[in-house]
Amino acid sequence: xxxxxxxxxxxxxxxxxxxxxxxxxxxxxxxxxxxxxxxxxxxxxxxxxxxxxxxxxxxxxxxxxxxxxxxxxxxxxxxxxxxxxxxxxxxxxxxxxxxxxxxxxxxxxxxxxxxxxxxxxxxxxxxxxxxxxxxxxxxxxxxxxxxxxxxxxxxxxxxxxxxxxxxxxxxxxxxxxxxxxxxxxxxxxxxxxxxxxxxxxxxxxxxxxxxxxxxxxxxxxxxxxxxxxxxxxxxxxxxxxxxxxxxxxxxxxxxxxxxxxxxxxxxxxxxxxxxxxxxxxxxxxxxxxxxxxxxxxxxxxxxxxxxxxxxxxxxxxxxxxxxxxxxxxxxxxxxxxxxxxxxxxxxxxxxxxxxxxxxxxxxxxxxxxxxxxxxxxxxxxxxxxxxxxxxxxxxxxxxxxxxxxxxxxxxxxxxxxxxxxxxxxxxxxxxxxxxxxxxxxxxxxxxxxxxxxxxxxxxxxxxxxxxxxxxxxxxxxxxxxxxxxxxxxxxxxxxxxxxxxxxxxxxxxxxxxxxxxxxxxxxxxxxxxxxxxxxxx
Amino acid sequence: xxxxxxxxxxxxxxxxxxxxxxxxxxxxxxxxxxxxxxxxxxxxxxxxxxxxxxxxxxxxxxxxxxxxxxxxxxxxxxxxxxxxxxxxxxxxxxxxxxxxxxxxxxxxxxxxxxxxxxxxxxxxxxxxxxxxxxxxxxxxxxxxxxxxxxxxxxxxxxxxxxxxxxxxxxxxxxxxxxxxxxxxxxxxxxxxxxxxxxxxxxxxxxxxxxxxxxxxxxxxxxxxxxxxxxxxxxxxxxxxxxxxxxxxxxxxxxxxxxxxxxxxxxxx
Numbered sequence: 001x002x003x004x005x006x007x008x009x010x011x012x013x014x015x016x017x018x019x020x021x022x023x024x025x026x027x028x029x030x031x032x033x034x035x036x037x038x039x040x041x042x043x044x045x046x047x048x049x050x051x052x053x054x055x056x057x058x059x060x061x062x063x064x065x066x067x068x069x070x071x072x073x074x075x076x077x078x079x080x081x082x083x084x085x086x087x088x089x090x091x092x093x094x095x096x097x098x099x100x101x102x103x104x105x106x107x108x109x110x111x112x113x114x115x116x117x118x119x120x121x122x123x124x125x126x127x128x129x130x131x132x133x134x135x136x137x138x139x140x141x142x143x144x145x146x147x148x149x150x151x152x153x154x155x156x157x158x159x160x161x162x163x164x165x166x167x168x169x170x171x172x173x174x175x176x177x178x179x180x181x182x183x184x185x186x187x188x189x190x191x192x193x194x195x196x197x198x199x200x201x202x203x204x205x206x207x208x209x210x211x212x213x214x215x216x217x218x219x220x221x222x223x224x225x226x227x228x229x230x231x232x233x234x235x236x237x238x239x240x241x242x243x244x245x246x247x248x249x250x251x252x253x254x255x256x257x258x259x260x261x262x263x264x265x266x267x268x269x270x271x272x273x274x275x276x277x278x279x280x281x282x283x284x285x286x287x288x289x290x291x292x293x294x295x296x297x298x299x300x301x302x303x304x305x306x307x308x309x310x311x312x313x314x315x316x317x318x319x320x321x322x323x324x325x326x327x328x329x330x331x332x333x334x335x336x337x338x339x340x341x342x343x344x345x346x347x348x349x350x351x352x353x354x355x356x357x358x359x360x361x362x363x364x365x366x367x368x369x370x371x372x373x374x375x376x377x378x379x380x381x382x383x384x385x386x387x388x389x390x391x392x393x394x395x396x397x398x399x400x401x402x403x404x405x406x407x408x409x410x411x412x413x414x415x416x417x418x419x420x421x422x423x424x425x426x427x428x429x430x431x432x433x434x435x436x437x438x439x440x441x442x443x444x445x446x447x448x449x450x451x452x453x454x455x456x457x458x459x460x461x462x463x464x465x466x467x468x469x470x471x472x473x474x475x476x477x478x479x480x481x482x483x484x485x486x487x488x489x490x491x492x493x494x495x496x497x498x499x500x501x502x503x504x505x506x507x508x509x510x511x512x513x514x515x516x517x518x519x520x521x522x523x524x525x526x527x528x529x530x531x532x533x534x535x536x537x
Numbered sequence: 538x539x540x541x542x543x544x545x546x547x548x549x550x551x552x553x554x555x556x557x558x559x560x561x562x563x564x565x566x567x568x569x570x571x572x573x574x575x576x577x578x579x580x581x582x583x584x585x586x587x588x589x590x591x592x593x594x595x596x597x598x599x600x601x602x603x604x605x606x607x608x609x610x611x612x613x614x615x616x617x618x619x620x621x622x623x624x625x626x627x628x629x630x631x632x633x634x635x636x637x638x639x640x641x642x643x644x645x646x647x648x649x650x651x652x653x654x655x656x657x658x659x660x661x662x663x664x665x666x667x668x669x670x671x672x673x674x675x676x677x678x679x680x681x682x683x684x685x686x687x688x689x690x691x692x693x694x695x696x697x698x699x700x701x702x703x704x705x706x707x708x709x710x711x712x713x714x715x716x717x718x719x720x721x722x723x724x725x726x727x728x729x730x731x732x733x734x735x736x737x738x739x740x741x742x743x744x745x746x747x748x749x750x751x752x753x754x755x756x757x758x759x760x761x762x763x764x765x766x767x768x769x770x771x772x773x774x775x776x777x778x779x780x781x782x783x784x785x786x787x788x789x790x791x792x793x794x795x796x797x798x799x800x801x802x803x804x805x
Contacts (some may be wrong), residue, residue, distance in 0.1 A: 216779055271601075
């Protein structure tokens with residue numbers, strides 16, 4: 001990703017522009033942070049009135065700040081104008097925009113140093129101080145080489161991207177395009193929260209319907225959408241639209257989950273730009289790293305739609321909604337556990353996967369959310385099997401009780417209801433040959449991880465009608481192929497001759513809601529001696 | 538990355554200079570390939586070079602990253618790739634060499650014939666990237682750069698600076714030099730001794746169409762000359778606005794007769 005040029009070169013003589021302790025407005029310089037493009041950034045601290053007694057240290061600007069210095073002197077007049085233009089965009093943007101996901105501009109100061117020509121007229125932007133950038137985080141992970149678990153976990157990646165998307169949604173809602181979205185401009189605060197920064201290329205949408213704006217012909221190769229390479233340069237610059245930020249977001253989604261690797265192959269930014277162009281012209285497919293989790297892979301693919309027109313369907317707002325839905329589904333699990341057996345609380349949901357038709361107990365890389373496929377779990381299509389009622393927010397025993405009209409006269413030996421098996425894969429629903437690929441499993445113990453060791457030999461198929469005794473509202477949570485989550489299990493009768501009289505069907509495997517009573521909590525079932533301990537977190 | 542442009546002048550493919558077909562322009566995107574040679578029903582080629590000394594399938598041009606590669610599919614002939622602006626700079630691609638990377642933005646590919654003549658076509662690679670002058674030596678992969686980069690040692694850049702000179706010197710807010718004025722202005726530059734008005738015009742066209750992809754509001758003008766003037770003014774306006782040509786570049790121009798003292802100090 002980086003050339004052999006290494007880190008700061010000897011050419012950066014402007015890095016040491018400001019000495020430690022140099023006073024800028026109410027702040028003083030503590031140390032240089034970095035230099036790039038037109039600016040040099042320093043760390044600073046509040047040195048104005050009240051600094052000594054520490055009063056109001058929590059207020060914005062009273063603590064650590066970043067001082068972004070855009071020197072204008074020492075440059076030819078036209079370059080100075082360019083730097084000033086960058087500063088103007090940032091100041092204008094900062095003045096009109098404030099959001100928890102955007103780095104806050106606290107002040108802008110123009111230096112007057114007649115004796116120091118290099119500083120005279122320099123514009124200093126005083127901003128909130130971040131701890132590091134997403135680039136730093138990705139670099140640390142890339143250096144690490146995935147040897148340790150220092151990488152971004154799926155949950156952490158999801159949070160970072162959701163917050164980036166929040167910032168972007170706000171930006172686009174307020175009629176701005178960032179124009180230079182990349183990990184270097186995504187800052188991570190001390191509390192871990194994400195803020196977008198660097199609005200030097202931020203553009204306000206104009207046009208008759210506010211669909212586009214014009215930006216200077218600048219950008220960062222790896223994050224430019226393919227159409228930019230062919231965009232004409234007009235009187236006001238190049239046309240930029242929110243879809244350009246969406247493209248950049250797609251690149252970052254991939255980088256976050258693929259240890260910083262960009263989605264397009266190539267050793268240099270030019271090679272990757274060429275690969276991007278090949279993809280956009282339909283000569284090469286989009287190949288996303290398999291380390292990117294399925295939900296995020298789908299999201300990245302939408303962000304990386306090859307044309308503006310195709311990408312325009314995916315706004316920051318719509319992406320944010322999808323992320324929120326996904327996170328709700330994956331994070332609902334503590335809620336489900338609440339009120340139940342404390343031993344079950346905080347238990348991870350077990351995912352029945354449509355992508356693995358073979359038994360697999362291999363945990364995914366680096367302790368990401370473990371997915372466990374049942375032996376010959378059906379290969380299912382996306383979007384099927386929507387669990388018809390919400391189990392979030394504490395699916396309690398009332399679930400069954402509310403419907404428990406019961407079957408009068410039912411004895412303990414008799415099943416109290418019938419339940420039909422539902423297979424989320426449509427092609428499996430259409431066939432009746434009981435193909436093993438389309439079979440579904442039943443658990444031995446619904447409170448233990450749903451692994452191949454915890455499954456009875458008896459298989460069931462779509463449409464099978466099973467006799468059901470009762471329901472367990474707080475078993476191990478199961479996520480199905482459509483990301484539906486349920487901790488509910490039904491105890492069903494197995495046919496005569498089976499190894500056990502009963503087994504457990506996850507509620508996600510049926511669309512029926514039989515009126516059955518709540519089961520007594522099942523006694524722990526010991527795993528067969530031959531099977532290894534299945535629990536892996 | 539928009540690829541390369543291959544240009545075969547009119548009649549260039551004909552033996553002995555007699556016109557044998559129209560000029561051909563091919564545009565190739567990244568990863569795309571064009572074959573050249575005499576061609577036949579069984580060896581189709583995209584670029585037909587009609588000379589008996591040239592193989593049916595003589596070679597292949599493949600766009601790679603921001604440059605292109607030349608494969609010499611002949612078993613006996615070497616091909617030359619000349620840099621027309623490189624003061625004799627060229628490279629030889631020996632027989633059977635596969636995928637030789639060509640570093641020139643402008644290239645003239647020369648194939649020998651049997652009659653002491655040659656067949657040649659041109660390849661332009663306008664995607665060559667130049668880093669911004671500030672902050673060199675840093676990690677350039679992830680830095681923000683000007684997306685329209687110009688080779689400041691190329692002839693087209695001299696033409697561009699000459700076009701911008703009156704505005705840069707604040708001599709006239711509107712005047713953009715005409716083609717004859719540019720030829721005159723650059724005459725004393727060592728590289729421009731033989732610069733023709735036609736060459737100046739094609740440099741301007743190349744800048745506007747391939748390098749900056751300028752959208753001119755006057756593109757639909759009725760007269761060609763008016764259109765070209767509109768294009769010039771647009772170019773000058775844009776390169777100055779976005780800092781692609783700056784005061785420091787005036788030093789590239791030959792000194793102006795009688796105004797040497799007027800020459801401005803450059804700051805970098």
